[in-house]
Amino acid sequence: MALSDSFKTLRLDSVGRAFGAMQALHNFSIEIKRGEFIALLGPSGCGKSTALNCISGLLPTTSGSIWLDDKRIDTLAVEDRGFGMVFQNYALFPHMTVRANIGFGLKMRDVPKEAREKRVDEAIRTVRLESQAHKLPGQLSGGQQQRVAIARAIAIDPPLVLMDEPLSNLDAKLRLEMRQEIRRIHQSLGSVTIYVTHDQDEALSLADRIVVLRDGMIRQVGTPEELYKRPASLDVAAFMGFRNRLSGQNAQMVGQHDVRFSACGVALQGVAMAPHLSGSVVAAIRPDDLVPVAAGEGLAASVEAIEYRGHDYFGVARATDGTELFFRSTAPLATGLSIALGAEPSKILVYPGETP
Amino acid sequence: MSDASIPLSVRLKAQGLDGVTLLVLPAALLLLALFVYPFSYGFILSFRPKDGSWLGNYTKFFSDPFLYDTIKTTLAIALPVTIMNLLAAIPVAFRVRLMRHQRLITTILVLPITLGTVLVAEGMLNYFGPQGWFIRTLTLFGLGSASSIKLVHNYWGVFLSLVITGFPFTFLLTLSYVSGIDVALENAAATLGARAAARFRLIFLPLLAPGLAITFCLSFVQAYSVFPSAVLLGAPAGPTRVISIAAYEAAFEQYDYSLASAIAMIMGFTQLAVVIVVLMSRNLFYRGPAAGAKG
Numbered sequence: 293m294a295l296s297d298s299f300k301t302l303r304l305d306s307v308g309r310a311f312g313a314m315q316a317l318h319n320f321s322i323e324i325k326r327g328e329f330i331a332l333l334g335p336s337g338c339g340k341s342t343a344l345n346c347i348s349g350l351l352p353t354t355s356g357s358i359w360l361d362d363k364r365i366d367t368l369a370v371e372d373r374g375f376g377m378v379f380q381n382y383a384l385f386p387h388m389t390v391r392a393n394i395g396f397g398l399k400m401r402d403v404p405k406e407a408r409e410k411r412v413d414e415a416i417r418t419v420r421l422e423s424q425a426h427k428l429p430g431q432l433s434g435g436q437q438q439r440v441a442i443a444r445a446i447a448i449d450p451p452l453v454l455m456d457e458p459l460s461n462l463d464a465k466l467r468l469e470m471r472q473e474i475r476r477i478h479q480s481l482g483s484v485t486i487y488v489t490h491d492q493d494e495a496l497s498l499a500d501r502i503v504v505l506r507d508g509m510i511r512q513v514g515t516p517e518e519l520y521k522r523p524a525s526l527d528v529a530a531f532m533g534f535r536n537r538l539s540g541q542n543a544q545m546v547g548q549h550d551v552r553f554s555a556c557g558v559a560l561q562g563v564a565m566a567p568h569l570s571g572s573v574v575a576a577i578r579p580d581d582l583v584p585v586a587a588g589e590g591l592a593a594s595v596e597a598i599e600y601r602g603h604d605y606f607g608v609a610r611a612t613d614g615t616e617l618f619f620r621s622t623a624p625l626a627t628g629l630s631i632a633l634g635a636e637p638s639k640i641l642v643y644p645g646e647t648p
Numbered sequence: 649m650s651d652a653s654i655p656l657s658v659r660l661k662a663q664g665l666d667g668v669t670l671l672v673l674p675a676a677l678l679l680l681a682l683f684v685y686p687f688s689y690g691f692i693l694s695f696r697p698k699d700g701s702w703l704g705n706y707t708k709f710f711s712d713p714f715l716y717d718t719i720k721t722t723l724a725i726a727l728p729v730t731i732m733n734l735l736a737a738i739p740v741a742f743r744v745r746l747m748r749h750q751r752l753i754t755t756i757l758v759l760p761i762t763l764g765t766v767l768v769a770e771g772m773l774n775y776f777g778p779q780g781w782f783i784r785t786l787t788l789f790g791l792g793s794a795s796s797i798k799l800v801h802n803y804w805g806v807f808l809s810l811v812i813t814g815f816p817f818t819f820l821l822t823l824s825y826v827s828g829i830d831v832a833l834e835n836a837a838a839t840l841g842a843r844a845a846a847r848f849r850l851i852f853l854p855l856l857a858p859g860l861a862i863t864f865c866l867s868f869v870q871a872y873s874v875f876p877s878a879v880l881l882g883a884p885a886g887p888t889r890v891i892s893i894a895a896y897e898a899a900f901e902q903y904d905y906s907l908a909s910a911i912a913m914i915m916g917f918t919q920l921a922v923v924i925v926v927l928m929s930r931n932l933f934y935r936g937p938a939a940g941a942k943g
Contacts, residue, residue, distance in 0.1 A: 350835050370838040377839040383832035387854045387934030396850075397840035430936050448840065 299361045299451050301325055302484055307356035307366070309342050316342040317508045320356070324486070326451075329478050331499035332488045335531070339508035340488045341456055347486065348454050349373050360451065371400075376445030378455040382437045384429035390440050391416070391425045397448035415447040418477060435466045442474070446481060453478070455487045459494065471497060492532055496520060504528050522565070526574055526643045534576035535618045538591075538611075539645065543573040551642045556591050556611050562640030572645035579606065579618035581639035584625070590634030593617055595625045609633065694910035705910030715911070718891040719918055725803070725878075725890065726871035727922075729810040733818040733867055734860065736811075741823040754823070758816045765813055769880040772809055776800050805881030806888045810871050818867045825859030826852075857933040865923045872919050891915045 345351035540553035697704030882888025899908035
């Protein structure tokens, strides 16, 4: 692991990429320490793959710079960066055996045969593919192909492993297994992993830090817990599972951190996500935190649909002002039923309202 | 023994025979009438020479250098032309693959196909002829003269015309094979440290080889059966007396259809021999799909 030990930080300094007049990535700046697992999270078209390709060198940047400690790398050709990359469709060489695929990068580096074989054996062991080593990629299952792709990327001891939605082609069960596997491999390498995904569960469970991107710009950088509990903006909140969005009026701060406001004619209290909130605000609530309460103590709504989820029910209701509300219920409710929905004040995040 | 309770039509369908199968009939009949029958007829005719002996035509062909040398002459034109077209088509296909206006460029490159060999030959006679623009321009710049450079009525005339009419065909086939290779494979090889030359040698070439072999065969067969340009642009009495000219002379100048059939058969089998050698070499390479993964 000579290479991985030889650096401390990877720094992206206002990296940008434009396609003609379209700016796909703006001012992307972040400092990543060795050993960190970073997830780039965002909806499709947000610029996360562009960011990854700029780091790998497959896509030239149009502004900014990338540094490995004090060595500038964005001016190097792809072949000279020496980063491991795992592609969404694996991109295994179909005419080479698993061993030859994994050894390809070492061969390109003119590693002597003996050392190469040893390193390939190690990589094969790391991804647990000992019995498949002499097969062609076409003879492997999707999950096994993914492991080969990972082994091929890590065999060259890269300081940085880049993964572009590596699990999106796998079925749900395999995705969960491979998630643990990727985390384990990352820890055994001690290098930096940058992982692109649109699945917040994946990002939350894998990453040390998550970078949320939207329209080519960084919206928030934080630990999974920070992002889950305190999304900095409504956008990020929506992406982190706060599906309910409620317009409120007459907001007034209560102490430093709480805010009182009215929505659909009911007085509510929530956590202020910006200082000095007043006037119109928007409240964000997770469906799991919004539950039926005693009449008069919450938002009046009528049930539109209810769906069995195993341990509880997931419902959709319409509030008096027409807002669609997603909620959780412990009992099945008849459609058309009038109910009241409420949430703990600590679970209601209040953001400044859109300025008219 | 099949179960009698299942109707015959269902059992036939399970074997792949149903109403849709009948759609094959017109093509099958056409093939029978236009290929199988004439071919068999010619094959049998070639064993009935004028002198009455069984193999008379074949002994005649292989004992007369004026006849058997045509094989060498034809190969000497067809093989270099095919190799040259293929070698030229690969880099062009690699470049065009990455272009945004691929359709336009392909259309321009393919135009010569639509012109037909005779029209191209006429054009070449004017352009490359002693009074043509090509020689005039060279003379103007003092790079040569009509007496030192001769590009028509010899080997090079036929060679050039086969390049002009054969290249678009070779290029189109090559392009389809080249674009069939997943771009991610090249990207993956690059991230692993492979430079352009290594990427071509280790990734593209092995994956392209089977397709290039097919392209070679089709282009070769086309060049081997050269006739109009060998007559119009070549020296049909000598250096470009290709095998099809020998067959033509036997049939329409000596009115010996039996000998002409024998020459046609020899032409077919020499072609086949080259094609078989090339296709066999294909087995040395990987022949599965050239994608990076299952769907």
